Amino acid sequence: MSPARREFFLSRVDAEDRIVLDPDTAMDGWAIRDEDLRAWVGPRLTPQPRRVPDDPLPDLPVPALDRWYVHCTDKPGHDAFAGIAAAARGDASWRGVATLETGHDAMVTDPEGTARVLLSVLR
Numbered sequence: 001m002s003p004a005r006r007e008f009f010l011s012r013v014d015a016e017d018r019i020v021l022d023p024d025t026a027m028d029g030w031a032i033r034d035e036d037l038r039a040w041v042g043p044r045l046t047p048q049p050r051r052v053p054d055d056p057l058p059d060l061p062v063p064a065l066d067r068w069y070v071h072c073t074d075k076p077g078h079d080a081f082a083g084i085a086a087a088a089r090g091d092a093s094w095r096g097v098a099t100l101e102t103g104h105d106a107m108v109t110d111p112e113g114t115a116r117v118l119l120s121v122l123r
Helices: 003-010 023-029 035-044 082-089 111-121
Strands: 068-072 096-100
Touching (some): 068 082, 068 111
């Protein structure tokens, strides 16, 4: 996470030590544009523990599991994940990269596409 992005999240910490995002701003960033979906998602958003950006992953061996990357390409601004998808495509340790032309919450904005990707992983 870039320092600017980290600061963005940490500037939204409440008195209970949680990161609280404005629902409309968050859904804009996740490319949730359909008003019915926004009405459904908004009340379900929950704060994130403040330590999430600070806690390192445990220094443990990574299990030998198939790795897939799902690149959701509908971004309102810069696609910070395009480079990750490209790196995964060029790395033989990744079993595959799937692309969905939808936003961050693919299971909400493209449930059929998400199901297709999940089913393809099983093959």
